[in-house]
Amino acid sequence: MASLLAAEGLTKHFVLRRSPLGRPTAVVKAVDDVSFTLAPGETLALVGESGSGKSTLGRLVLRLIDPTAGRVTFDGRNLLALGAADLRAFRRDAQLVFQDPYASLNPRMTAGDILAEPIALHAMTTRARRRARVGELLELVGLDPRFAQRYPHEFSGGQRQRIAIARALAVEPRLIVCDEPVSSLDVSIRAQVLNLLADLRRQLGLAYLFISHDLAVVKHMADRVAVMDFGRIVETAATESLFAAPRHPYTRALLSAIPLPTPRVRRDRLVLAGDTPSALEPPSGCHFHPRCPFAVERCRLERPALVDDGVGHATACHRWAELPAPEAATGASQNSPTLARLMAAFGQTADGQGGGDVATVEKTGVAAPR
Numbered sequence: 001m002a003s004l005l006a007a008e009g010l011t012k013h014f015v016l017r018r019s020p021l022g023r024p025t026a027v028v029k030a031v032d033d034v035s036f037t038l039a040p041g042e043t044l045a046l047v048g049e050s051g052s053g054k055s056t057l058g059r060l061v062l063r064l065i066d067p068t069a070g071r072v073t074f075d076g077r078n079l080l081a082l083g084a085a086d087l088r089a090f091r092r093d094a095q096l097v098f099q100d101p102y103a104s105l106n107p108r109m110t111a112g113d114i115l116a117e118p119i120a121l122h123a124m125t126t127r128a129r130r131r132a133r134v135g136e137l138l139e140l141v142g143l144d145p146r147f148a149q150r151y152p153h154e155f156s157g158g159q160r161q162r163i164a165i166a167r168a169l170a171v172e173p174r175l176i177v178c179d180e181p182v183s184s185l186d187v188s189i190r191a192q193v194l195n196l197l198a199d200l201r202r203q204l205g206l207a208y209l210f211i212s213h214d215l216a217v218v219k220h221m222a223d224r225v226a227v228m229d230f231g232r233i234v235e236t237a238a239t240e241s242l243f244a245a246p247r248h249p250y251t252r253a254l255l256s257a258i259p260l261p262t263p264r265v266r267r268d269r270l271v272l273a274g275d276t277p278s279a280l281e282p283p284s285g286c287h288f289h290p291r292c293p294f295a296v297e298r299c300r301l302e303r304p305a306l307v308d309d310g311v312g313h314a315t316a317c318h319r320w321a322e323l324p325a326p327e328a329a330t331g332a333s334q335n336s337p338t339l340a341r342l343m344a345a346f347g348q349t350a351d352g353q354g355g356g357d358v359a360t361v362e363k364t365g366v367a368a369p370r
């Protein structure tokens with residue numbers, strides 16, 4: 001299938017300091033030669049620790065910031081070559097949902113005005129139909145259309161994130177970059193918002209670039225996962241494959257840190273040695289080598305390339321094929337307590353507005369976005 005979004009060699013350097021002559025003296029390579037594709041209707045998760053470059057990558061593919069090098073295409077068109085009119089059209093196709101719904105909503109505007117703004121900006125419908133369209137959007141995200149008159153501070157955190165999602169949907173996008181969309185929410189409300197995102201994806205055929213540090217959420221939401229460390233993708237695979245058989249020592253360490261739900265289930269934890277190196281002075285060769293228990297001299301000297309095994313599982317490690325298999329967890333369930341709570345909470349109504357299921361809206365006969 002042709003990709004909807006493709007990044008090739010995407011790189012972003014931030015200059016933190018310059019010499020009196022203007023020469024960069026302190027540079028952070030936030031994103032370093034990253035390539036990936038995203039198919040229509042697919043969810044690709046970007047995971048990694050804070051500062052791994054995943055949010056910067058999300059902003060690069062939306063052209064909210066310009067890359068230092070590399071190329072991004074959307075529907076086969078080079079985003080960096082778009083003129084003002086084409087860029088405006090792209091802004092309709094690709095939207096962003098932020099981590100903090102409260103900060104992303106204008107406190108002086110009602111929910112109705114917040115949703116009507118992009119509809120008017122992109123001339124999505126006639127002025128006469130605009131209010132009706134706002135009501136449809138509120139219903140689509142499981143909110144009462146009468147809430148259009150309320151201000152952001154009158155909503156719960158989960159309801160605010162629903163409004164932020166409705167605002168993104170108002171322009172009928174094909175791609176949404178979700179940047180830690182549930183990390184600021186209570187666990188029970190997280191489940192509802194994740195459920196809503198999954199249902200909207202199925203109903204509207206949306207593609208998500210899903211940025212998260214929470215592997216339990218990623219396991220539930222993503223078709224494929226790309227693990228990032230120091231601005232580079234170090235492993236990428238189908239979600240099932242990556243969770244069943246992680247290859248890169250960094251991925252293994254991340255997965256081994258997820259607690260298991262029952263005392264009967266045992267798993268060896270891969271504990272990383274030392275502190276995370278400074279982003280200003282990343283280690284030579286494989287950036288992970290100071291913390292890697294399997295590092296050898298070659299790792300200090302040579303950057304490992306991200307090599308695909310021919311079936312879509314790519315790893316950037318010199319030694320992954322010779323490493324011992326990760327200890328597989330056994331027992332009834334390998335879901336973490338966090339994921340178990342999320343699953344259990346699906347369908348609950350902790351923020352007072354349904355389970356986020358689009359089926360509820362379908363029953364009311366309210367149309368999906370055209």
Ligand code: SF4
Pocket residue numbers: 248249250286287288289290292293294295296299304316317318319320
């Ligand atoms: Fe560890 Fe070497 Fe592989 Fe890097 S290349 S992850 S240091 S074994």
